[in-house]
Structure formats: C-alpha cells, structure tokens
Amino acid sequence: MKENHLTEDNCVPEVNPSIPSTIPKFVDELPIPKVLNPDKRGNNYAYYEIEMKCAGHKFHRDFCKTLVYGYNGIYPGPTIETMKDQAVYAKWINNLPLKHFLPVDKSLHGAIDNPEVRTVVHLHGANVAPESDGFPEAWFTRNYEFTGSSFSKEVYEYPNNQQATTLWYHDHSLGITRLNVYAGLAGFYIIHDFNELSLGLPKDEYDIPLIIQDKTFNSDGSLFYPSNTTPPNKYVNPSVVRAFIGATMVVNGKVWPYFKVEPRKYRFRILNASNTNGYVLKLSNGQSFYQIGTDGGLLGEPVKLESFPLDPAERIDVIIDFSKLKHGDTVILNTEETDFKVDVMQFKVELPLKYKDRSVIPKKLRPMEKLDKDMAKRIRRLTLSQSLDHYGRNMLMLNNKMFSDPATEMPEYDSIEIWEIANPLVNPPNVSHPIHLHLVQFQILNRQPFDVNTFNEKKFIEYGTGIDYTGAPVDPDPSERGWKDVVRVEPGKVTRIIAHFKNYTGDYIWHCHILEHEDHDMMRPLRVIKKYCD
Template sequence: MERTWATNTKNGMGYRSSAATSRRHTSIPCSPAALISECRSTTAAARGLLEKKWGKEKMRGNTASKGENLGEIKIKDPIKGRTKVVETLSSYGNGDIFLILVTAKWNHESQPDYKSNFYHNCNWIEIYEYFDYYLQLWLRFFFFLVLQKFHRDLPPTPVFAFGLSKDTATIPGPTIEALHGIQTYITWRNYLPSKHILPWDPTIPTAIPSTKKGIPTVVHLHGGIDEPESDGLSTSWFTAKFKERGPTWSKKKYHYHNFQHPGTLWYHDHAMGLTRVNILAGLLGAYIIRDPKVEAPLRLPYDEEVDRPLVVFDRSFCADGSIFMNSTGNNPSIHPQWQPEYFGDAIIVNGKAWPHMVVRRRKYRFRIINASNARFFKFYFASGLGFIHLASDSAYNARSVMVNDILLAPSEIADVIIDFSESNSDSDILANNASYPYPSGDPVNEANSKVMKFIIKSHHELDTSKIPKQLIRYPSPNLSSVSLTRYIAMYEYTSEIGEPIHLYINGKSYEEPVTETPKVGATEIWNVINLTEDNHPLHIHLGLFVALDQTELVNADEFKECMLKNNDAIKCQVDKYARGKKIDVPAHEKGWKNVYKMMPGYVTRIIVRFSYIHSNESYRFDATAEPGYVYHCHILDHEDNVMMRPLKFIK
C-alpha cells in the first residue's frame, strides 16, 4: 500500500472518535453551546430543588435516608425541544448525596437508549463545593466487531472496537474525560463474535473458555490508581454477555476513583495470553483525568481543537483490508503461532494511516500515546521544530522541557506542546527513526519512518495560552524512606535454533506463587536487571516510580551465566558487574512514571512508591484485596508469553 496522507475531515483528524464527540461520550451531533445550556439548566434546577427541600442554610449538613429519591428535574432536549426527566438526586446514606445526571436517556431516531454524560462542559467544581456531595459518572461501554476505514486505498477493515453503540464504535475507542474526585463507574460489555479475527496461540498461558466459544476480554485502565477488583487482572476475563468468566472475575461494573493526580491514561484489553491480539484487533482508547484547580493556573492550551490525544500504533493489512498477522510462529514446533514481536508497515494515528491535520499557527497540546504491540517510536519533526515536554505517562513534570526528539516505548505517553507559530513552513511531517526491534533491529523504511503530516495555516493569530517554566511539583522520592530493595531480573529463553520460546521475570512464570508483596504506602528500590538483547518497557500496576540511573553490566555473559544457574542477583554479586558506563535519565523523564525503558545489558534503578504522589491520604480502596495486581513488560508479545508476575499488597 502506497503511503498517502489520509483525507482530512471536518473534525480535523479524519477519525470519528475525536475530542469533539468522545469527550461528551455521546453520538448525538449537537453543539457544545447546547450542551452547556443544558448543564446550566440542570444545575440551576438541582440547586433550586435542594433549596426548596432543605433551605439554603441546611443544605451542607443535611443527611437523607438511604435510597430516598430527592426529586425529579425536567429540562428540554437541546436537539429537538422534547422534555426530558432526569432522576437527579438520590441518597446512599451516611450523609453523602450523589448527583447522577447520567441516568437520563435520549432516544433520537434509530439510536438506542444510552446513558448520556454532559459533565465535561459543566461548571461542576463550583457546584461540588457548594453542595458538598460526591459526583458520580455511570457509563456502559461495549466491544463490537465493526468495519473501519483506515486508508482511502484500503477496503474497510474488520476490527474490534469500543463504543457506546455499534454505529459509533471506533479505533481508538471514545476518549473518556474525568474530573479529579468524580468517580467513574463503567460496565464493560462484550459483544464480540464467537471466533477471533486474528490467529492466537493456545500453547502459551491463555484465557480459554471451557466451551471453546467466545473471545475473552478484560479492560485495564493503564495508569489508574484503583481497587484490584477493577484493575483488569488478566485472569478476570469474561466472554460475551458474561457467559464464561475467568477464575478471578468478580464484578461487571468497574469503579475508577479518579482521586489521583491529573494526567493522561489509556484503557486497553488485558486478557491472559490474548492481550497482543485483542489490542491489535482494536480494543484501546484514551482516558484523561483533569483537575481544573491545579491545571487552570498553568494556562496551557485547552479546548477541543488544541488539546487532544494522538494514539499512535502500527498495523499491516491484507489486500482485502483485513489486519495481517503472521499465523506461523518462529518456533512452530513449540508455539505454532506466537512471534516475539509484531511490527506493522503502516503507522496509524487516531484510526487513520498516515493522516494529515490542518492546524492554526499557534500552540497545540498533544497527548501522544504509543499503543503499539512492540514498536518504539523516536518522534521528531523533519524541519527541526521542537516539542515542549509537559508530562511523562500520567504525571506532570516539575518543569517544562524543550526537546528535539522523543523516544516512546510501547504504552509510554508524552504530553507535549507543539508551537506551530515557530514554523517557517506551511507544512511539517512528524517522523520516526527508531529501529525495530529496539534498539538493535532494522532501521526504519519509507513507510514506517513517517507518522503524520501537519498542514499549517498561513495566518498568524493571537494565542493567549502559555508555556510555564514551572508546572506541578510533586514530592521528590525520598531515599531515606525506602523500606526494601528488590532485584528484578529479565530473562529470554531460546530454542535450539536460537529463537525465543518465552520470557520470564525473575526466572518464574506468571502462575508461580507471588514473590513481590509490598506494603501499602511503602517506598522501595527496584534494581531491574535486563539480561536480554531487547529494551523492555516495565509497567507496574498501581505503582508510580522515578528512574534514578542506569548502569552497564561488565562481563555481562559471565554474570548472565551465573544468573541462569542461580537466579539470585546477590549470590551472583551483581555489584561486582554493575560498574560500567552510567546513563543519565533524560531531563524530561525524571518525574513520576508508570513505565520505563529497561536498557539491555544494564541495571536500571528505580524508586517505587505505592501511594498517591499528590496527597498524603491513604488509598480510597483496599489495595490488599483480591485478586491483586501485576507488573510486566509492556511489549505485548512478551507480556503474553509470559513476562509478567503477580504483585500482592499487604497491610
């Protein structure tokens, strides 16, 4: 397929799940002004209802009996003028009043009933403080088999996609935006067919229904600080209509607290042994937590047009438009299908291959998510235009940092500003020059070296957004508070023909008993020893960490031989070997992260914190509950086979 820039559409990116629609989580083509008008009508009615029931002076301290319906509010449909009844206020006891706007349902034309959400355009912060109650957002998300057009020269592609209805499901799925402190409840519903659209390998540890029918799925909110029951553990999978469920499945409705620091997250499939194929098929999307009190004073670019995610990944396609995945493994006598890495020829951004975007000559904020299975990206502009780096993964940097290029491993996130007013051209190309596999694989080619094109309008305009030097400073990691030091070793095992057959952490498969049992609230040092030839992006569920340094192993073959025999870094005298070249952590990656690149032949020292970084408060859930958490390599083909270990917290 020849690389051409995808046709631009009115939403600016050529994909349906743009910020213009998905931020409101609604498929109704209504204007932001209409939604804001409805929000104001609803909040005014809610205020009036409570004042009438309790009086202004009594509202803050009032309690209501459990289940008491506090009233109904009628407002007008901003699209067709119909009257809508909102079950607005009800109590769940203990004096906590919950405002639930999303129980109301629209029913326009052929669209099915669904739970609408208008909170994004409402001034909920003012109301939250005024009434002193909690806000909740309830959503239902579905997984569908749909057709998506990735490129003008390709037939539509069968994919698995998230959406509020089959008609609106896309890759990536809708961008979910939450406000700090407003809890989100999502019921993830599986409407996938009985058979997969991609080849999968039953010889690796895999979620397989007893009936051999149905596609197991489970959703993980990557970067979320939430209860273990809602973390999307690989063995908590379920098939269509919850007919079959994994051994650790416990609930349909997931609870995301959104009490953590503001930042960019993403949600994706996490089913045991199927993560690589389910994400490759399309089960992924962006999730943003905003905290206006903290972020508004920064005056960064903010509205639907100039602040948006860029979800980037690679795919290969067959002539009929279907996704191509090699159905023969590199060790077919051992694993008939499993390959150590998947790489595609086409670069996809927000659901389009090599798209273009028309931009104004001003600052834009892009939250770049590398959602590839195994491909690293080293982003740069052909013209030399730079990036102002704001945040790594889910957390802001303490200071903004200007960089000329950005290396992103799979699942890493770079939150950046690009100032197109600095460009001397009418267009620019976002390019990539990361070898694959990274770092010692093939160089990029004409197809996968290009990411997307920006067409820059000629008119200069007044831009009131800012790029502050100081961003959000969280407490620095405190070495004196470290309670334990761990050694985490990464291994790759090969067959007689020298091809990988599986990858382990600490020489153990996932099913072996848990060995990492941190205390809730603890701070630990993890020395991650990469004994393979690949760079492995390590992701720790629930934990946040700061990379301290990376030290090269000398006489690495000798040390590796000892480790393969004893699997004990201390017994093998790791300090004797970890005394080579030191690599400093780049300035823009010195903050709190949930993924970091573990260089091959190096020991990477990270300080891990199992608590909030923005607050001294305890978790708002029991992190010691079943089924626990995991940590793993985020190269999905490695994670599936089976570079992943359980993580269980103790009090």
C-alpha cells in the same frame, strides 16, 4: 459487515494495502476521538456503559472498510474525560463474537482451555482497587456467560484520586492481549485538575490526543497478524511470535494522516499503543517540543526536547508551537525508522488564526514530589530472563518465573521500595523492554551498565552480588524525569526505579508491555500486603 467478515462485500481497494509504497500519504485528515457522554451523572460521579463489538473501520481513503474490535464500535475507543476525585463507574460489556478473527495460539496460558474471545479492561496508569484493575484472569465473555477465576464484578470503579494526567484503557485478557489491542481495543482516559486548568495551557480544540500504532494489512485491506513464528513451529500453529512490527503507521485510526493547524501553540498527548515497536520521535523541520508531562502527569517545569524515545504504553505530553511557520508550511512527525515508516503524520499550517493565542508554556507546572532513595524500606532485585517452553520456543520471563508461579513481589502497604531490574538479554533481538507496574506511579533513579558475561542472576537477586558494573549510574533521559508507570529496561543495564505502594492492598501485576512478550510469559503477579509490625 457480517460478524467476523473481514472486509466490505463487493468492495475492491483502490491501492494494495499490503504494499506500503502504493498507499498515498497525508490524504486523510486526522480524526479526533470523541469524548464519551456518561449514561448517568450524579453528585461527584459519572456512570458509563461501554460495549465492545465488531465494527467496520476505514483506515485510509483508498481502503475498503476493515473489521476491527471497538469500544462502542469505535476505533480508537471514545475518550473518557473526568476531573480529579470525580469517580467514574464503567460497565464494560462484551458483545464480541465467539471466534477471533486473528490467529489465537491455544498453547498459551489463558488460551489453552478457555473461550477464544475474552475481554477484561485495564485502565493503564490508574490507582484503583484490585477488583477494578483489569487483572488478566478477570476476563469475561459475551453476556458474562463464562468468566475467569479472578472475575468479581461487572461495574468497575475509578476514583481518579491522582493528579491531572493522560491514561489509556485497553484489553488485558490472559493469552490474547496482543490480539485484542491490535484488533482495536484501546482508548484515551484523561484526568483534569484545577492546577492544570489554571496554567493557561492550550485547551479544547488545541489539546489533541494522538494514539500511535503500527499495522500491516492484507491485500483486501483486512488486518494482517502473523500466525506463526519464523521459522514456523511444527508443534503449534497458530503460534505466538516474539515480536510484531507493522508496515504502516496509524494515528487515531488513520494511516499516515494530516492535521490542519493554526499558527499557534497546540498541546499533544502522545501514546505509543503499538504491540512491540518503540519509537524515537522528532519533527522534520528540526524545531523543538516542549514537554510538560509524562505517564503520571505534569512535570515540575517544562523540558525543551529535539526528540524523545517512546516505548509501548508510554505517554508524553508536549506543546508544539506553529506560530513561527508561514501559511502553507508543512511539518512531519518522524520516527527514527527506515523505509516508509519514517513518517508518522503531517501537520499543515493552513487554518487562519481564530483569535490571538493567549495560551502559554509556563515556567512552573506543579510542585514535584521527589522520592529519595533514603526513603526506601527495601531494595528488590529482579532480572529479565529467557528459556525454552514445552514446544522449543524462546520464552521471555521475569526472574525465571512464569505468570502462573506464586507471587514473589509482595511489597507492604504504604511502603517505599527501590526495584533494581537487570537486563542481561543482549543477544538478538537485543531490545529494550518496557516494564509496567500496575497500581503505582514511580520515578526512575538511574541506569547502570554491567558485564553480562560475568552476571550471576541468583546471587544478584538474593544478595545484590554477582554483578560487575562497567560504568557509573546514568540519570534518566530528560523526557523521563517525572512520574512514570512504564520504564524502558535497556539491554546490558540495571534500571532502578522507586515506588510508593499505597492506597490499596491486593493482587496486581507487573509485566513487559511488549504485548507478545506479556502473553508469553513475561508477566508476574504483584501482591500488596498488609503492613506488619517491625
């Protein structure tokens, strides 16, 4: 496969990848991302060198190979596993071409006068120093020939001083995050600790990471991504789009795969790594999931769920018990979608039980520290907003400010804050916005509906007035009652979270994790500052 060549030479797909109805479902076995071995290991640390490069990837049995960007040339990227408090050092190496194979909108911040292909890696959900966080302006090109204004080091340090959890790493380059993640730059990062290992949860081959993305293909099997808005913008082409919804479901790099299981319990770490699309997931036979964790790690105790929402960048840790099913039974992981995307993947009960299933669903998982609203030093009020940019395009923002505006969210080190985030955007597309804070894990307090017609954004931000609530606060969903780093901010509601800003000071960001929104311009700096005397 040549650099930026879209498909294999002389290969003709056996189906039309651009028409989902022609693609057979459940004919490819689910691949499990390989765990990466460190290049060097020492006392309480591991060192990795990870190369970003072009690769040919087989999305489906009947497709030709498709060009992707991959960490170590693999999509999804290899899984990094570590123990709590064992440091990981990672040198991320950009060996990508100089020209992107997806449409770059050069009118966006970061893309206007910078090289077309840039990368910077964000370990999503990690508590790390700002130099290792993957700040959008810390990008670099091949051989570090060009670097962004915030670039400071080639080797990132992840101390992993947080509880066992499922994180993920992905690209975060200013103005092209949506393209780089869609092209394949995403992978799992799993932290274990001794409490988790002592619980008797399903482990090893029964502990399965699932990265879900939606993608659309051209007829030759290459990745399709829209090059312009609908209707087209006459001033900018290619132009960023407001949303991207793919036509097929891809799990661990395969279109509608199947997974053979034994009649026993399995643990699934599910990540929504889609650009825009949120899902409500359930099982076709109506059986329950047993949730044991959220973005930030284990819950205090398991939660039994019939279904659950999962917005972009959210993770959920669940156990599915197949022991009551018969040999030959199948179960489909579904979404509340229409047409061909109602199916995500299939489980086939085909494998014999290797040995008695001694794994358990514990009644207690770990002590759950609760942040009480009385602990908060400050209540910070924020809004989702929209405007028109210089080219007449709808632009979504936070507090009516762009990413390039000076930081206004500057919590003090070791302080606890409540953030009240109002979403008055109820006109089409009338969607929830998954808001992600870097550095911290937080807890969701509640959501409260308000009258968007009488809402006064300025008064709300400055004084907490100018808002007419139309109902009482509602507790978070059962699936959200743990540590989170992404919160679903629903239209017509104020969403309240509480966070403890600790361990580091410096420059971070908070943003919508719909990647099209993040790139244009729903992202703001977040600066944790030194604590001053009262």
